[in-house]
Amino acid sequence: MNNKLEMLRIFSVAAENLSFKETAVKLSISPQAVTRAIKELENLQGELLFHRNTRHMQLTHFGHRLFDKAKPLIKEFDALFERNAEEANEGLAGKVRIAAPLGFGRSVVTPIVVQLLKKYPDINIELMLSDKRADVVEERIDIGLRIGFIRDNRFIVKKIGQIEFFVVAAPELIQQLGSPQTPSDLHHLPTSSVLDPGTGRTWPWYFKSANELHSFNSRIVFDDAEAEFKAALDGLVFAQVPSFLANKELNNKTLIRVLKEYDPEPWTLFIYRPQRGPVPKRVRVIFDELVSNISNSGI
Template identity: 40%
Template structure:
Protein backbone atom coordinates (compact mmCIF):
# COMPACT_ATOMS: atom_id res chain seq x y z
CA UNK A 1 0.00 0.00 0.00
CA UNK A 2 1.47 3.32 -1.03
CA UNK A 3 1.39 6.65 0.73
CA UNK A 4 -1.70 8.58 -0.38
CA UNK A 5 0.21 11.83 -0.81
CA UNK A 6 2.83 10.11 -2.95
CA UNK A 7 0.11 8.54 -5.10
CA UNK A 8 -1.36 12.01 -5.72
CA UNK A 9 2.08 13.31 -6.79
CA UNK A 10 2.45 10.42 -9.24
CA UNK A 11 -1.09 10.97 -10.52
CA UNK A 12 -0.37 14.68 -11.07
CA UNK A 13 2.79 13.84 -13.04
CA UNK A 14 0.90 11.35 -15.24
CA UNK A 15 -1.89 13.89 -15.84
CA UNK A 16 0.75 16.34 -17.12
CA UNK A 17 2.50 13.74 -19.33
CA UNK A 18 1.53 11.97 -22.54
CA UNK A 19 1.96 8.48 -21.07
CA UNK A 20 3.10 6.54 -18.01
CA UNK A 21 6.67 6.15 -19.29
CA UNK A 22 7.15 9.90 -19.68
CA UNK A 23 5.79 10.44 -16.16
CA UNK A 24 8.19 7.82 -14.77
CA UNK A 25 11.15 9.62 -16.36
CA UNK A 26 10.03 12.94 -14.87
CA UNK A 27 9.65 11.36 -11.43
CA UNK A 28 12.81 9.26 -11.60
CA UNK A 29 10.97 6.01 -10.84
CA UNK A 30 10.17 2.89 -12.88
CA UNK A 31 7.13 2.72 -15.18
CA UNK A 32 5.93 -0.26 -13.12
CA UNK A 33 5.85 1.93 -9.98
CA UNK A 34 3.75 4.51 -11.81
CA UNK A 35 1.35 1.84 -13.04
CA UNK A 36 0.95 0.32 -9.56
CA UNK A 37 0.33 3.75 -7.97
CA UNK A 38 -2.37 4.71 -10.51
CA UNK A 39 -4.03 1.30 -10.24
CA UNK A 40 -4.16 1.50 -6.44
CA UNK A 41 -5.47 5.08 -6.56
CA UNK A 42 -8.22 4.07 -9.01
CA UNK A 43 -9.20 1.15 -6.75
CA UNK A 44 -9.47 3.46 -3.75
CA UNK A 45 -11.53 6.02 -5.65
CA UNK A 46 -13.68 3.45 -7.44
CA UNK A 47 -13.31 5.32 -10.74
CA UNK A 48 -10.91 5.08 -13.72
CA UNK A 49 -8.56 8.04 -14.00
CA UNK A 50 -7.11 7.32 -17.46
CA UNK A 51 -8.01 5.62 -20.72
CA UNK A 52 -4.97 3.56 -21.70
CA UNK A 53 -3.80 2.55 -25.15
CA UNK A 54 -0.53 1.26 -26.56
CA UNK A 55 0.41 4.75 -27.81
CA UNK A 56 -0.85 7.21 -25.25
CA UNK A 57 -2.82 7.81 -22.09
CA UNK A 58 -5.95 9.98 -22.00
CA UNK A 59 -7.30 11.36 -18.77
CA UNK A 60 -10.98 10.71 -18.00
CA UNK A 61 -13.47 13.40 -17.02
CA UNK A 62 -13.31 12.19 -13.43
CA UNK A 63 -9.52 12.24 -13.71
CA UNK A 64 -9.61 15.90 -14.79
CA UNK A 65 -11.64 16.82 -11.70
CA UNK A 66 -9.21 14.87 -9.51
CA UNK A 67 -6.23 16.59 -11.14
CA UNK A 68 -7.60 20.03 -10.23
CA UNK A 69 -8.34 18.99 -6.65
CA UNK A 70 -5.02 17.18 -6.16
CA UNK A 71 -3.03 20.16 -7.46
CA UNK A 72 -4.67 22.36 -4.82
CA UNK A 73 -4.01 19.81 -2.07
CA UNK A 74 -0.35 19.35 -3.05
CA UNK A 75 0.22 23.10 -3.14
CA UNK A 76 -1.20 23.43 0.37
CA UNK A 77 1.01 20.60 1.64
CA UNK A 78 4.13 22.08 0.03
CA UNK A 79 3.32 25.48 1.55
CA UNK A 80 2.85 23.90 4.96
CA UNK A 81 6.29 22.30 4.89
CA UNK A 82 7.93 25.49 3.65
CA UNK A 83 6.67 27.63 6.57
CA UNK A 84 9.69 26.99 8.75
CA UNK A 85 12.31 26.59 6.07
CA UNK A 86 15.23 29.04 6.10
CA UNK A 87 13.67 32.28 4.98
CA UNK A 88 15.36 34.70 2.62
CA UNK A 89 14.32 37.83 4.54
CA UNK A 90 13.67 38.66 8.21
CA UNK A 91 10.12 39.66 7.31
CA UNK A 92 9.42 36.10 6.14
CA UNK A 93 10.12 34.58 9.59
CA UNK A 94 7.16 34.67 11.94
CA UNK A 95 5.78 33.21 15.16
CA UNK A 96 6.22 33.59 18.92
CA UNK A 97 9.43 33.02 20.90
CA UNK A 98 9.28 32.81 24.71
CA UNK A 99 12.44 33.84 26.57
CA UNK A 100 13.29 33.71 30.28
CA UNK A 101 16.10 35.79 31.79
CA UNK A 102 17.30 37.26 35.11
CA UNK A 103 15.59 40.49 36.18
CA UNK A 104 18.31 43.12 36.41
CA UNK A 105 20.71 41.58 33.91
CA UNK A 106 17.90 41.04 31.43
CA UNK A 107 16.56 44.58 31.63
CA UNK A 108 20.03 46.13 31.49
CA UNK A 109 21.59 44.08 28.67
CA UNK A 110 19.00 41.91 26.94
CA UNK A 111 16.02 44.25 26.67
CA UNK A 112 17.84 46.81 24.45
CA UNK A 113 19.15 44.00 22.23
CA UNK A 114 15.72 42.37 21.99
CA UNK A 115 13.95 45.58 21.04
CA UNK A 116 16.49 46.01 18.24
CA UNK A 117 15.84 42.42 17.17
CA UNK A 118 12.08 43.06 17.15
CA UNK A 119 12.56 45.93 14.71
CA UNK A 120 14.62 43.76 12.38
CA UNK A 121 12.21 40.82 12.60
CA UNK A 122 8.78 42.49 12.84
CA UNK A 123 6.80 39.26 12.42
CA UNK A 124 8.42 37.48 15.36
CA UNK A 125 6.48 38.09 18.57
CA UNK A 126 8.73 38.16 21.64
CA UNK A 127 7.33 36.93 24.96
CA UNK A 128 9.81 38.04 27.67
CA UNK A 129 9.73 36.63 31.20
CA UNK A 130 12.00 38.31 33.77
CA UNK A 131 12.76 36.12 36.77
CA UNK A 132 15.70 35.23 39.00
CA UNK A 133 14.28 31.76 39.54
CA UNK A 134 15.99 28.90 37.75
CA UNK A 135 13.47 27.96 35.09
CA UNK A 136 12.63 24.57 33.70
CA UNK A 137 12.38 25.67 30.07
CA UNK A 138 10.54 22.50 29.03
CA UNK A 139 7.95 22.51 31.83
CA UNK A 140 7.46 26.27 31.53
CA UNK A 141 7.26 25.99 27.72
CA UNK A 142 10.09 28.44 27.15
CA UNK A 143 11.97 28.46 23.87
CA UNK A 144 15.17 30.18 25.06
CA UNK A 145 16.70 30.92 28.45
CA UNK A 146 19.59 33.10 29.64
CA UNK A 147 21.29 32.25 32.91
CA UNK A 148 24.27 33.48 34.93
CA UNK A 149 26.18 30.97 37.02
CA UNK A 150 27.05 27.34 36.40
CA UNK A 151 25.32 25.07 33.91
CA UNK A 152 25.34 21.28 34.06
CA UNK A 153 21.85 20.40 32.80
CA UNK A 154 22.40 18.04 29.86
CA UNK A 155 18.70 18.18 28.97
CA UNK A 156 19.34 21.57 27.38
CA UNK A 157 21.52 22.84 24.57
CA UNK A 158 23.64 25.50 26.30
CA UNK A 159 26.28 27.88 24.97
CA UNK A 160 28.63 29.77 27.30
CA UNK A 161 28.93 33.18 25.66
CA UNK A 162 30.58 35.40 28.29
CA UNK A 163 31.51 35.60 31.97
CA UNK A 164 30.69 37.71 34.99
CA UNK A 165 33.36 38.71 37.54
CA UNK A 166 32.68 39.65 41.15
CA UNK A 167 34.19 42.43 43.26
CA UNK A 168 34.14 43.10 46.97
CA UNK A 169 33.35 46.80 47.17
CA UNK A 170 32.59 49.50 49.67
CA UNK A 171 31.77 53.20 49.63
CA UNK A 172 34.69 55.59 50.35
CA UNK A 173 32.91 56.87 53.47
CA UNK A 174 32.61 53.32 54.86
CA UNK A 175 36.27 52.57 54.16
CA UNK A 176 37.27 55.82 55.88
CA UNK A 177 35.21 54.74 58.90
CA UNK A 178 36.22 51.05 59.20
CA UNK A 179 39.50 50.94 57.33
CA UNK A 180 39.95 48.67 54.33
CA UNK A 181 39.87 44.95 55.18
CA UNK A 182 43.27 43.34 54.70
CA UNK A 183 42.08 39.74 54.82
CA UNK A 184 38.81 37.88 54.54
CA UNK A 185 38.43 37.47 58.30
CA UNK A 186 38.41 41.26 58.69
CA UNK A 187 35.08 41.41 56.82
CA UNK A 188 33.39 39.47 59.63
CA UNK A 189 33.98 42.38 62.01
CA UNK A 190 32.72 45.00 59.56
CA UNK A 191 29.22 45.79 58.24
CA UNK A 192 28.31 43.92 55.07
CA UNK A 193 25.23 43.15 53.00
CA UNK A 194 23.42 39.90 52.35
CA UNK A 195 21.56 38.87 49.19
CA UNK A 196 18.83 36.23 49.38
CA UNK A 197 18.75 33.52 46.71
CA UNK A 198 15.15 33.52 45.49
CA UNK A 199 15.43 29.85 44.53
CA UNK A 200 16.27 28.63 48.05
CA UNK A 201 15.21 31.49 50.35
CA UNK A 202 18.69 31.46 51.90
CA UNK A 203 21.42 34.06 51.59
CA UNK A 204 24.08 33.64 48.95
CA UNK A 205 27.45 32.69 50.35
CA UNK A 206 30.48 34.91 49.73
CA UNK A 207 33.11 33.03 47.73
CA UNK A 208 36.82 33.78 47.50
CA UNK A 209 39.84 32.77 45.49
CA UNK A 210 41.84 31.12 48.30
CA UNK A 211 39.56 31.13 51.34
CA UNK A 212 36.56 28.92 52.21
CA UNK A 213 33.09 30.17 51.35
CA UNK A 214 31.59 32.45 53.98
CA UNK A 215 27.87 32.39 54.80
CA UNK A 216 26.67 35.79 56.07
CA UNK A 217 25.54 35.40 59.69
CA UNK A 218 24.79 38.98 60.73
CA UNK A 219 24.55 41.29 57.70
CA UNK A 220 23.75 44.94 58.23
CA UNK A 221 21.35 44.87 55.25
CA UNK A 222 19.39 41.98 53.72
CA UNK A 223 17.44 41.94 50.45
CA UNK A 224 16.45 39.63 47.61
CA UNK A 225 17.03 42.33 44.98
CA UNK A 226 20.53 43.04 43.72
CA UNK A 227 19.73 46.66 42.82
CA UNK A 228 18.59 47.25 46.40
CA UNK A 229 21.83 45.69 47.63
CA UNK A 230 23.79 48.00 45.33
CA UNK A 231 21.93 51.01 46.73
CA UNK A 232 22.84 49.95 50.29
CA UNK A 233 26.51 49.53 49.39
CA UNK A 234 26.57 52.92 47.63
CA UNK A 235 25.03 54.48 50.75
CA UNK A 236 27.86 53.11 52.89
CA UNK A 237 25.70 50.71 54.89
CA UNK A 238 28.06 47.81 54.31
CA UNK A 239 30.52 46.06 52.03
CA UNK A 240 29.07 43.96 49.24
CA UNK A 241 30.24 41.25 46.85
CA UNK A 242 28.70 42.40 43.59
CA UNK A 243 28.88 41.31 39.94
CA UNK A 244 30.79 43.60 37.63
CA UNK A 245 27.82 44.22 35.33
CA UNK A 246 26.09 46.16 38.11
CA UNK A 247 28.96 47.85 39.96
CA UNK A 248 31.68 48.52 37.37
CA UNK A 249 30.46 52.01 36.47
CA UNK A 250 30.50 53.05 40.15
CA UNK A 251 34.04 51.74 40.58
CA UNK A 252 35.17 53.81 37.60
CA UNK A 253 33.45 56.92 38.95
CA UNK A 254 34.98 56.48 42.41
CA UNK A 255 31.63 55.95 44.15
CA UNK A 256 32.77 52.44 45.08
CA UNK A 257 36.23 51.11 45.91
CA UNK A 258 37.35 47.51 45.46
CA UNK A 259 38.99 45.72 48.38
CA UNK A 260 40.64 42.29 48.70
CA UNK A 261 41.07 42.15 44.93
CA UNK A 262 43.33 39.09 45.20
CA UNK A 263 40.39 37.18 46.71
CA UNK A 264 37.97 37.70 43.82
CA UNK A 265 36.24 34.37 43.08
CA UNK A 266 36.26 32.52 39.78
CA UNK A 267 33.99 34.18 37.20
CA UNK A 268 30.49 32.87 36.57
CA UNK A 269 29.42 31.95 33.06
CA UNK A 270 26.72 33.65 31.01
CA UNK A 271 24.73 30.97 29.18
CA UNK A 272 22.16 31.02 26.41
CA UNK A 273 20.24 27.75 26.34
CA UNK A 274 17.22 26.03 24.85
CA UNK A 275 15.46 22.69 25.31
CA UNK A 276 17.13 19.72 23.68
CA UNK A 277 14.11 18.53 21.76
CA UNK A 278 13.51 17.78 18.09
CA UNK A 279 14.04 20.23 15.24
CA UNK A 280 14.51 23.91 16.02
CA UNK A 281 12.07 26.41 14.51
CA UNK A 282 13.70 29.04 12.33
CA UNK A 283 12.50 31.88 14.58
CA UNK A 284 14.07 30.20 17.64
CA UNK A 285 17.32 29.43 15.86
CA UNK A 286 17.68 33.00 14.60
CA UNK A 287 17.04 34.55 18.03
CA UNK A 288 19.24 32.02 19.84
CA UNK A 289 22.19 32.84 17.56
CA UNK A 290 21.47 36.56 17.84
CA UNK A 291 21.50 36.51 21.66
CA UNK A 292 24.64 34.38 21.76
CA UNK A 293 26.48 36.77 19.43
CA UNK A 294 25.19 39.91 21.18
CA UNK A 295 26.14 38.75 24.68
CA UNK A 296 29.55 37.49 23.53
CA UNK A 297 30.41 41.01 22.39
CA UNK A 298 29.51 42.74 25.70
CA UNK A 299 32.44 43.99 27.78
CA UNK A 300 31.11 44.05 31.34
CA UNK A 301 34.32 45.64 32.59
Protein backbone atom coordinates in the same frame (compact mmCIF):
# COMPACT_ATOMS: atom_id res chain seq x y z
CA MET B 1 20.58 13.44 -18.11
CA ASN B 2 18.52 11.53 -15.55
CA ASN B 3 16.46 14.43 -14.19
CA LYS B 4 13.28 14.31 -16.27
CA LEU B 5 11.93 17.49 -14.73
CA GLU B 6 15.08 19.33 -15.72
CA MET B 7 14.72 17.98 -19.27
CA LEU B 8 11.16 19.33 -19.37
CA ARG B 9 12.35 22.70 -18.09
CA ILE B 10 15.02 22.92 -20.80
CA PHE B 11 12.49 21.84 -23.42
CA SER B 12 9.95 24.45 -22.25
CA VAL B 13 12.48 27.29 -22.44
CA ALA B 14 13.57 26.08 -25.88
CA ALA B 15 9.93 25.89 -27.00
CA GLU B 16 9.35 29.49 -25.87
CA ASN B 17 12.50 30.86 -27.52
CA LEU B 18 12.86 28.50 -30.51
CA SER B 19 16.62 28.76 -30.09
CA PHE B 20 18.95 26.35 -28.33
CA LYS B 21 21.54 29.10 -28.00
CA GLU B 22 19.14 31.50 -26.24
CA THR B 23 17.93 28.63 -24.06
CA ALA B 24 21.50 27.92 -22.98
CA VAL B 25 22.06 31.60 -22.10
CA LYS B 26 18.82 31.87 -20.11
CA LEU B 27 19.51 28.70 -18.14
CA SER B 28 23.27 29.35 -17.76
CA ILE B 29 24.17 26.00 -19.32
CA SER B 30 26.06 25.04 -22.46
CA PRO B 31 24.34 24.70 -25.87
CA GLN B 32 25.56 21.09 -25.89
CA ALA B 33 23.64 20.44 -22.65
CA VAL B 34 20.48 21.81 -24.28
CA THR B 35 20.93 19.63 -27.36
CA ARG B 36 21.60 16.57 -25.20
CA ALA B 37 18.51 17.17 -23.01
CA ILE B 38 16.22 17.58 -26.04
CA LYS B 39 17.60 14.44 -27.68
CA GLU B 40 17.12 12.40 -24.47
CA LEU B 41 13.57 13.71 -24.09
CA GLU B 42 12.80 12.82 -27.72
CA ASN B 43 14.14 9.31 -27.11
CA LEU B 44 11.98 8.95 -23.99
CA GLN B 45 8.87 10.16 -25.80
CA GLY B 46 9.62 8.34 -29.06
CA GLU B 47 8.75 11.50 -30.99
CA LEU B 48 10.55 14.48 -32.51
CA LEU B 49 9.94 17.70 -30.58
CA PHE B 50 11.39 20.22 -33.04
CA HIS B 51 11.77 20.58 -36.79
CA ARG B 52 15.24 22.08 -37.24
CA ASN B 53 17.40 23.24 -40.11
CA THR B 54 20.32 25.65 -40.34
CA ARG B 55 18.03 28.71 -40.29
CA HIS B 56 14.75 27.85 -38.68
CA MET B 57 13.39 25.88 -35.78
CA GLN B 58 9.78 25.14 -34.89
CA LEU B 59 7.83 22.78 -32.68
CA THR B 60 6.37 19.61 -34.09
CA HIS B 61 2.72 18.82 -33.48
CA PHE B 62 3.76 16.47 -30.68
CA GLY B 63 6.13 19.16 -29.35
CA HIS B 64 3.21 21.61 -29.07
CA ARG B 65 1.15 19.07 -27.13
CA LEU B 66 4.02 18.28 -24.77
CA PHE B 67 4.75 21.97 -24.21
CA ASP B 68 1.09 22.63 -23.33
CA LYS B 69 1.23 19.84 -20.73
CA ALA B 70 4.70 20.64 -19.37
CA LYS B 71 4.28 24.39 -18.87
CA PRO B 72 1.67 24.26 -16.04
CA LEU B 73 3.53 21.38 -14.35
CA ILE B 74 6.78 23.36 -14.22
CA LYS B 75 4.91 26.46 -13.05
CA GLU B 76 3.28 24.48 -10.23
CA PHE B 77 6.61 22.95 -9.24
CA ASP B 78 8.29 26.39 -9.09
CA ALA B 79 5.37 27.77 -7.08
CA LEU B 80 5.86 24.99 -4.53
CA PHE B 81 9.37 26.21 -3.76
CA GLU B 82 8.28 29.84 -3.81
CA ARG B 83 5.75 28.95 -1.10
CA ASN B 84 8.48 27.22 0.87
CA ALA B 85 10.63 30.34 0.65
CA GLU B 86 7.71 32.49 1.82
CA GLU B 87 7.06 30.10 4.70
CA ALA B 88 10.74 30.29 5.66
CA ASN B 89 10.45 34.06 5.89
CA GLU B 90 7.21 33.71 7.82
CA GLY B 91 9.23 31.61 10.27
CA LEU B 92 10.57 34.90 11.61
CA ALA B 93 7.22 35.57 13.22
CA GLY B 94 5.65 34.38 16.43
CA LYS B 95 6.56 34.16 20.11
CA VAL B 96 9.92 33.41 21.72
CA ARG B 97 10.03 32.87 25.50
CA ILE B 98 13.33 33.77 27.19
CA ALA B 99 14.24 33.11 30.84
CA ALA B 100 17.10 34.96 32.54
CA PRO B 101 18.29 35.83 36.06
CA LEU B 102 16.67 39.00 37.36
CA GLY B 103 19.64 41.38 37.66
CA PHE B 104 21.41 40.12 34.54
CA GLY B 105 18.15 40.19 32.62
CA ARG B 106 17.45 43.80 33.50
CA SER B 107 20.99 45.08 33.00
CA VAL B 108 22.15 43.12 29.96
CA VAL B 109 19.36 41.13 28.29
CA THR B 110 16.57 43.73 28.25
CA PRO B 111 18.50 46.36 26.20
CA ILE B 112 19.43 43.65 23.68
CA VAL B 113 15.83 42.43 23.44
CA VAL B 114 14.64 45.98 22.75
CA GLN B 115 16.98 46.17 19.75
CA LEU B 116 15.93 42.71 18.52
CA LEU B 117 12.26 43.69 18.61
CA LYS B 118 13.09 46.62 16.33
CA LYS B 119 15.10 44.38 14.01
CA TYR B 120 12.46 41.61 13.85
CA PRO B 121 9.07 43.38 14.05
CA ASP B 122 7.04 40.18 13.58
CA ILE B 123 8.66 38.36 16.51
CA ASN B 124 7.13 38.71 19.98
CA ILE B 125 9.36 38.08 22.99
CA GLU B 126 8.25 37.07 26.46
CA LEU B 127 11.14 37.89 28.79
CA MET B 128 10.78 36.14 32.14
CA LEU B 129 13.21 37.47 34.72
CA SER B 130 13.62 35.58 37.97
CA ASP B 131 16.38 34.26 40.19
CA LYS B 132 14.38 31.06 40.60
CA ARG B 133 15.48 28.30 38.25
CA ALA B 134 12.96 28.10 35.42
CA ASP B 135 11.02 24.91 34.71
CA VAL B 136 11.65 24.83 30.98
CA VAL B 137 8.89 22.31 30.26
CA GLU B 138 6.12 23.77 32.39
CA GLU B 139 6.98 27.36 31.45
CA ARG B 140 7.59 26.45 27.77
CA ILE B 141 10.98 28.15 27.69
CA ASP B 142 12.53 28.52 24.23
CA ILE B 143 15.83 30.07 25.35
CA GLY B 144 17.39 30.41 28.79
CA LEU B 145 20.39 32.17 30.30
CA ARG B 146 22.04 30.91 33.46
CA ILE B 147 25.04 31.90 35.57
CA GLY B 148 27.01 29.16 37.32
CA PHE B 149 26.40 25.69 35.95
CA ILE B 150 23.93 23.55 34.00
CA ARG B 151 23.59 19.86 34.74
CA ASP B 152 20.69 18.98 32.43
CA ASN B 153 22.14 17.11 29.45
CA ARG B 154 18.87 17.45 27.52
CA PHE B 155 19.75 21.07 26.70
CA ILE B 156 21.74 22.54 23.85
CA VAL B 157 24.21 24.62 25.89
CA LYS B 158 26.77 27.24 24.88
CA LYS B 159 29.24 29.16 27.06
CA ILE B 160 29.08 32.84 26.13
CA GLY B 161 30.94 34.67 28.87
CA GLN B 162 32.16 34.89 32.42
CA ILE B 163 30.78 36.85 35.33
CA GLU B 164 33.24 38.20 37.89
CA PHE B 165 32.28 39.10 41.46
CA PHE B 166 33.78 42.05 43.30
CA VAL B 167 33.57 43.30 46.87
CA VAL B 168 32.75 47.00 46.60
CA ALA B 169 31.84 50.00 48.69
CA ALA B 170 31.27 53.70 48.19
CA PRO B 171 34.33 55.96 48.66
CA GLU B 172 32.70 57.78 51.58
CA LEU B 173 32.07 54.53 53.48
CA ILE B 174 35.68 53.43 52.99
CA GLN B 175 36.88 56.85 54.11
CA GLN B 176 34.71 56.59 57.23
CA LEU B 177 35.39 52.97 58.24
CA GLY B 178 38.55 51.97 56.39
CA SER B 179 39.20 49.27 53.82
CA PRO B 180 39.17 45.57 54.81
CA GLN B 181 42.48 43.77 54.35
CA THR B 182 41.18 40.20 54.62
CA PRO B 183 37.69 38.68 54.27
CA SER B 184 37.47 38.21 58.03
CA ASP B 185 37.62 42.02 58.47
CA LEU B 186 34.13 42.13 56.92
CA HIS B 187 32.73 40.73 60.17
CA HIS B 188 33.36 44.15 61.71
CA LEU B 189 31.93 46.19 58.84
CA PRO B 190 28.37 46.79 57.59
CA THR B 191 27.60 44.24 54.87
CA SER B 192 24.61 43.11 52.86
CA SER B 193 23.30 39.76 51.68
CA VAL B 194 20.91 38.46 49.03
CA LEU B 195 18.36 35.72 49.59
CA ASP B 196 18.46 32.58 47.48
CA PRO B 197 14.81 32.19 46.35
CA GLY B 198 15.31 28.45 46.02
CA THR B 199 16.35 27.86 49.64
CA GLY B 200 15.22 30.96 51.51
CA ARG B 201 18.75 31.32 52.91
CA THR B 202 21.22 34.07 52.12
CA TRP B 203 23.82 33.50 49.45
CA PRO B 204 27.33 33.06 50.85
CA TRP B 205 30.13 35.37 49.83
CA TYR B 206 32.74 33.55 47.77
CA PHE B 207 36.46 34.16 47.87
CA LYS B 208 39.60 32.79 46.26
CA SER B 209 40.44 29.08 46.68
CA ALA B 210 36.75 28.19 47.02
CA ASN B 211 36.54 29.64 50.53
CA GLU B 212 33.07 30.73 51.59
CA LEU B 213 32.16 33.20 54.27
CA HIS B 214 28.63 32.59 55.52
CA SER B 215 28.42 34.12 58.94
CA PHE B 216 28.09 37.82 58.26
CA ASN B 217 25.79 39.75 60.49
CA SER B 218 24.38 41.57 57.48
CA ARG B 219 23.02 45.01 58.15
CA ILE B 220 20.45 44.52 55.41
CA VAL B 221 19.20 41.50 53.44
CA PHE B 222 17.65 41.80 49.97
CA ASP B 223 15.83 39.48 47.61
CA ASP B 224 17.16 41.45 44.64
CA ALA B 225 20.83 41.91 43.65
CA GLU B 226 20.12 45.31 42.08
CA ALA B 227 18.68 46.62 45.36
CA GLU B 228 21.79 45.39 47.16
CA PHE B 229 23.94 47.13 44.58
CA LYS B 230 22.04 50.38 45.14
CA ALA B 231 22.64 50.12 48.90
CA ALA B 232 26.38 49.83 48.27
CA LEU B 233 26.26 52.76 45.84
CA ASP B 234 24.46 54.85 48.47
CA GLY B 235 27.26 54.21 50.97
CA LEU B 236 25.32 51.95 53.35
CA VAL B 237 27.24 48.68 53.06
CA PHE B 238 30.07 46.65 51.64
CA ALA B 239 28.62 44.24 49.07
CA GLN B 240 29.81 41.46 46.79
CA VAL B 241 28.27 42.18 43.40
CA PRO B 242 28.55 40.85 39.83
CA SER B 243 30.69 42.62 37.26
CA PHE B 244 27.76 43.45 34.95
CA LEU B 245 26.35 45.67 37.69
CA ALA B 246 29.61 47.07 39.04
CA ASN B 247 31.79 47.85 36.01
CA LYS B 248 30.27 51.20 35.07
CA GLU B 249 30.37 52.57 38.63
CA LEU B 250 33.91 51.26 39.14
CA ASN B 251 35.02 53.10 36.00
CA ASN B 252 33.28 56.25 37.26
CA LYS B 253 34.90 55.73 40.70
CA THR B 254 31.54 55.99 42.45
CA LEU B 255 32.36 52.53 43.82
CA ILE B 256 35.72 51.17 44.94
CA ARG B 257 36.86 47.55 44.76
CA VAL B 258 38.39 46.07 47.89
CA LEU B 259 39.95 42.68 48.64
CA LYS B 260 40.94 42.30 44.97
CA GLU B 261 43.45 39.56 45.75
CA TYR B 262 40.61 37.49 47.24
CA ASP B 263 38.27 37.74 44.23
CA PRO B 264 36.67 34.34 43.51
CA GLU B 265 37.02 32.51 40.21
CA PRO B 266 34.60 33.92 37.61
CA TRP B 267 31.31 32.12 37.09
CA THR B 268 30.42 30.88 33.62
CA LEU B 269 27.50 32.40 31.74
CA PHE B 270 25.52 29.89 29.68
CA ILE B 271 22.81 30.20 27.08
CA TYR B 272 20.69 27.15 26.41
CA ARG B 273 17.66 25.88 24.57
CA PRO B 274 15.81 22.71 25.52
CA GLN B 275 15.04 21.25 22.09
CA ARG B 276 17.50 18.95 20.37
CA GLY B 277 15.19 18.26 17.41
CA PRO B 278 13.72 20.70 14.87
CA VAL B 279 13.64 24.24 16.23
CA PRO B 280 11.56 27.11 14.80
CA LYS B 281 13.58 29.56 12.74
CA ARG B 282 12.58 32.47 15.00
CA VAL B 283 14.07 30.67 18.02
CA ARG B 284 17.32 29.87 16.20
CA VAL B 285 17.66 33.47 15.04
CA ILE B 286 17.05 34.99 18.50
CA PHE B 287 19.37 32.40 20.09
CA ASP B 288 22.18 33.35 17.68
CA GLU B 289 21.52 37.07 18.17
CA LEU B 290 21.75 36.71 21.96
CA VAL B 291 24.99 34.73 21.66
CA SER B 292 26.52 37.40 19.42
CA ASN B 293 25.31 40.43 21.36
CA ILE B 294 26.14 39.14 24.84
CA SER B 295 29.53 37.73 23.78
CA ASN B 296 30.46 41.15 22.39
CA SER B 297 29.01 43.20 25.25
CA GLY B 298 32.17 43.18 27.37
CA ILE B 299 30.36 42.00 30.50
